[in-house]
Amino acid sequence: MDKTKISIILDLARESARENGDRVYIREKAGKDIRDKSFNDFYRDACRVCGFVNEVRGGGEPVHAAVIGPSSYAWIISYFGTVFAGNTAVPLDALLNTEGIVELLNRSDSSIFFYDARYEKLIPLLKQNCPGVVKYVCINRSAPAESPAESSAESPAGDLELTEILEKYAPNEPAPVSPDALAAISYTSGTTGKSKGVMLLNRNFIDNTMCCDNESDADGVVLSVLPIHHIYCFTCDILLTMRYGSQLCLNDSLMHIPQNLKLFQPTIKLVVPMIAKTIYKQIKAAAAAKPEIPAAAIAHAVFGGRLKLMYSGGAYLSPELQKAYNDMGIRLLQGYGMTECAPRIACKPIDCVGLLEDVGTLVSGCSVKIEDGEILVKSHSVMAGYYKDPEETEKSLTPDGWLRTGDLGYVDEENRLFLTGRKKNLIILSGGENVSPEELENKLDELDFVAEVMVYDDDVLCAEIFPNPDVCGIMPEEELVKQLKDAVAGINKTLPASKMMRRIRLRDAEFEKTTSKKLIRSQSVHGKAI
Amino acid sequence: MLDKMRSIICNYVDISPEDITEDSNLTDDLGLSSYDIMCVLGELEEEFGVIVDEAEIVDIHTIGEAMTYSKSLQG
Numbered sequence: 120m121d122k123t124k125i126s127i128i129l130d131l132a133r134e135s136a137r138e139n140g141d142r143v144y145i146r147e148k149a150g151k152d153i154r155d156k157s158f159n160d161f162y163r164d165a166c167r168v169c170g171f172v173n174e175v176r177g178g179g180e181p182v183h184a185a186v187i188g189p190s191s192y193a194w195i196i197s198y199f200g201t202v203f204a205g206n207t208a209v210p211l212d213a214l215l216n217t218e219g220i221v222e223l224l225n226r227s228d229s230s231i232f233f234y235d236a237r238y239e240k241l242i243p244l245l246k247q248n249c250p251g252v253v254k255y256v257c258i259n260r261s262a263p264a265e266s267p268a269e270s271s272a273e274s275p276a277g278d279l280e281l282t283e284i285l286e287k288y289a290p291n292e293p294a295p296v297s298p299d300a301l302a303a304i305s306y307t308s309g310t311t312g313k314s315k316g317v318m319l320l321n322r323n324f325i326d327n328t329m330c331c332d333n334e335s336d337a338d339g340v341v342l343s344v345l346p347i348h349h350i351y352c353f354t355c356d357i358l359l360t361m362r363y364g365s366q367l368c369l370n371d372s373l374m375h376i377p378q379n380l381k382l383f384q385p386t387i388k389l390v391v392p393m394i395a396k397t398i399y400k401q402i403k404a405a406a407a408a409k410p411e412i413p414a415a416a417i418a419h420a421v422f423g424g425r426l427k428l429m430y431s432g433g434a435y436l437s438p439e440l441q442k443a444y445n446d447m448g449i450r451l452l453q454g455y456g457m458t459e460c461a462p463r464i465a466c467k468p469i470d471c472v473g474l475l476e477d478v479g480t481l482v483s484g485c486s487v488k489i490e491d492g493e494i495l496v497k498s499h500s501v502m503a504g505y506y507k508d509p510e511e512t513e514k515s516l517t518p519d520g521w522l523r524t525g526d527l528g529y530v531d532e533e534n535r536l537f538l539t540g541r542k543k544n545l546i547i548l549s550g551g552e553n554v555s556p557e558e559l560e561n562k563l564d565e566l567d568f569v570a571e572v573m574v575y576d577d578d579v580l581c582a583e584i585f586p587n588p589d590v591c592g593i594m595p596e597e598e599l600v601k602q603l604k605d606a607v608a609g610i611n612k613t614l615p616a617s618k619m620m621r622r623i624r625l626r627d628a629e630f631e632k633t634t635s636k637k638l639i640r641s642q643s644v645h646g647k648a649i
Numbered sequence: 650m651l652d653k654m655r656s657i658i659c660n661y662v663d664i665s666p667e668d669i670t671e672d673s674n675l676t677d678d679l680g681l682s683s684y685d686i687m688c689v690l691g692e693l694e695e696e697f698g699v700i701v702d703e704a705e706i707v708d709i710h711t712i713g714e715a716m717t718y719s720k721s722l723q724g
Binding site: 237372373374375376377378393394396397400401404405549550578579616617619621622648 | 659660661662676677680682683684685687688690691694695701703704706707
């Protein structure tokens with residue numbers, strides 16, 4: 120693909136359709152079958168959705184459209200149809216609870232809500248609480264409504280099915296927009312507990328899509344297993360397959376990765392370290408059961424027979440695991456990035472050998488400087504700021520355009536980036552989920568029998584609690600333990616699975632604090648697990 | 650069913666099958682990661698010919714709960 124012709128997301132999709140035509144682009148499971156969509160199908164369907172979004176916009180300012188659901192072709196065309204004509208997509212985490220969906224629909228000023236059928240029961244509540252949303256579009260209904268009469272009785276005016284949109288609107292090519300048009304508001308966890316809306320422009324995505332070369336080709340088959348709302352999945356699975364003309368196979372559930380590896384036989388896969396670790400355990404167990412077969416042969420079979428390359432991002436990848444994969448004949452390459460940088464900052468080159476401790480070589484066009492140990496980056500991928508949050512924007516972006524990563528590290532003479540720690544308190548679980556400890560601590564602090572609490576990563580999320588002696592002084596320990604467990608279970612019920620506190624520790628002394636009474640997070644913790 | 654569960658779980662953690670009981674907590678006692686648990690449930694789907702609803706996974710914390718859930722799916 121001629122990079123010089125591509126400056127907006129519409130260009131990328133159009134050129135990709137022109138080059139690859141009716142070749143299969145997206146594959147997804149539909150019951151027991153596989154549904155294939157070509158590059159042309161994708162481009163035309165996204166243009167139809169674009170016609171609908173533009174009609175809602177009605178010639179005024181660009182509109183924002185939120186999209187929620189598991190990975191699907193419908194999700195992808197809803198997103199691209201929004202972005203093509205300069206409107207803004209708001210990808211939401213499929214694990215958000217109702218409260219979180221309401222909050223982000225309102226904070227993002229979304230006018231359209233594209234949702235998977237599993238969220239249907241929430242729609243009446245969203246209509247009451249999200250006055251800005253004027254169109255609700257169900258993108259994936261597995262079974263048709265029983266009868267038209269029933270369907271209209273249950274779907275008040277303003278509700279639509281994506282299939283209706285695809286029938287009603289012609290695939291007219293949208294007019295080009297500015298590379299500075301806001302393409303997405305992507306929400307990320309913040310240290311204050313309030314998620315921040317990262318504003319990414321068309322040119323940010325294009326820069327990040329073009330910042331490395333030779334990562335795939337037209338014979339490449341990618342199995343996409345990461346959450347689709349996540350920037351890493353969006354840029355590195357969806358936009359990169361479009362650039363290279365590779366095939367994109369959608370994984371329907373984390374439960375089915377082993378089956379889908381055999382079904383789709385990918386050549387490339389993007390993972391987070393936790394997934395790489397689990398698959399490695401499966402291979403080790405299979406190798407132990409059949410010692411006569413070499414581990415590399417077992418790995419070859421487990422991965423569907425064609426896998427050569429895995430990219431890992433989102434969390435720390437140990438050198439041991441990289442080595443274990445490399446020994447099995449599969450390149451497991453680490454990268455480093457953040458949502459605010461669309462996301463890639465550093466990547467391991469495909470032909471790299473030796474060193475495993477760095478997180479990759481700086482991608483093309485990305486500059487780094489170190490200030491008080493912190494890594495600052497500057498590139499065309501760096502976000503425009505946080506949506507309606509000038510205070511947080513000012514903290515993250517310097518006046519001359521450097522992005523503060525919050526990570527500590529250094530760059531060597533060969534432009535390889537090394538991380539030495541995190542400046543922020545944000546907990547990054549091994550699955551790549553970001554969890555703000557303050558957000559959970561604030562909830563626990565509201566309980567009268569909790570005097571102090573610190574939430575940290577203890578393989579699982581752990582809440583260590585110092586009970587309030589005024590309230591718990593004469594309480595038998597069994598009673599205290601029961602109350603704490605019940606209270607944490609109650610809070611967990613209101614949280615997405617990734618934020619649930621799976622372990623509670625009880626301590627008999629206050630935490631160490633700074634002179635300004637702030638928790639020292641680096642202190643060693645020693646509470647008893649209950 | 651417990652024996653089948655034991656043999657599946659032993660593929661993910663280095664633990665003796667006899668140490669896995671119905672009361673074993675999947676994360677705290679067995680040390681399974683959230684993705685390990687998804688894979689275990691995927692294997693149960695294949696083994697028992699059932700379809701697991703992802704929305705209900707958050708309520709499964711112990712071996713016993715996973716067994717009860719699988720049995721309920723088998724009807």
